[in-house]
Amino acid sequence: MKQPRALTAVTLVAFVLGILLVMQLRAQDSVGGMEQLSAADLTVLIANLNDRNNLLRAEVADLEADLRAIEASGASGQGNVGRLQADLTRLRLWAGLDAIEGRGVVVAIVGPITADAVNDLLDELRLAGAEAIAVAGVRVVPGATVAGTPAALSIEGVDLGRAFEVHAIGSPQALQAILDRSGGIVSRIAVGQPDVSLEVVPSETALRLPATERDLTPDGATPRL
């Protein structure tokens, strides 16, 4: 092979090499991106993002109204007392700092359920929009998790025993629908843990959930202003 032909061949290979290298780097960048989702997954994602954005828009509207009210009340601050009190009440209820009541569902569990299954159940309740949850009368807040072996589960030092109830405040229909759906947590537990019975019942009357006893203020952390 003559020298110029060799040079052409090497140039061609180097060119293809360069293209492949760029493709590879781009592929690495986009791994895990939305491009990877199927049409069905994208539809679910859109529904989730849509729901959340609606909630966020409502929150923005509330906050803007709050800000306007503060600015309108001027320097005295007296006009804000009612609004501040309402905000404080709502926030303490939401965070689990105060006892709360409202409609929802009762999940009755009997049998040697695993801690993972109970924590999955709590996650499904949150996904369905639960506003407050209690396990055997213990309010579930960040840090309060179910632990232990199936025969000896506990939460926040409270033994759960063989039979206990999970109470969740939220739309009873939405909560029951997500738990009882095909492939949902109830059917998964029925398949994976046949010795466990799990029944979801919408509450006839308002459920009352206690405040947490856990100190939710981080000890070693400082607010970043």
Place this chain on the structure above:
Amino acid sequence: MGQPVVSAVTGRLRRVPGWQWTFAVALLALGFLIAVQLGAEGPRVRYSSSERPPLLETARELDAAQAALQERILSLRDQIAAAEVASAGNDQAVTDLNEGLAAARLAAGLVEIEGPGIVVRIDDSGLPVPPGEAAADYLVSASDLRDLVVELWQAGAEAMSVNGERVVETTALTDIGSSILVNSAYLQPPYDLSVIGPEGLYDRLTTSPGFIDLVRTRVQDYGLELGFLPSDAVVVPAFAGAVSLTQGRPEATPVPAASGAPAAPGQPAP
């Protein structure tokens, strides 16, 4: 006997022109890159259909809108907190309420905080998926993240976020295809859990049976990547979501909290 053969081969190799060596190396690199390119199609599958482009565009728009709304919420909360302090004046009742609100916001996770702790990173497996095995097993799932979050709480974590999403009372983790939603925010791997907690958090986490089981079944068996970075200044961002109640309200008569007593289900209100 072997000496003449070796000499013949060496002599022949010496006669190969330099450009042929260059060509051979380039072809080798080409083959390697083609193999890598094909391998990259492994766990995460690309989909193509005519209905996807508009869905993809909508999802991207909603995701961008969500980021903007979150930013607006955080900005408004900051403005409100500042305006409340400024408007309190000499009114003791207002001052007390403002102090109560500041404490409640901190406890509820609505304030960005900084403190000692660890950053835990978990990422999809880099291993090729063997034929016949489920590609999803080689990806981080919501269940993996949930297990890690639970183990971190049990090890004493005081505050936590996943890729910037604060874990609060209402936080749910759920799978969407090969990605995960946290607080309904769309997250992609790698997942960084920023955790603030007391000294010994790392030791308690890594010696817990649940965590050891997670490492054995997901990291060792499927090659998920797990790493830790201890730090004296871990930043956990504020929750940028809605703090709303539609069913919940203050109870009419206070109920005492459970205090180590045997399991007692919540009681129906009168």
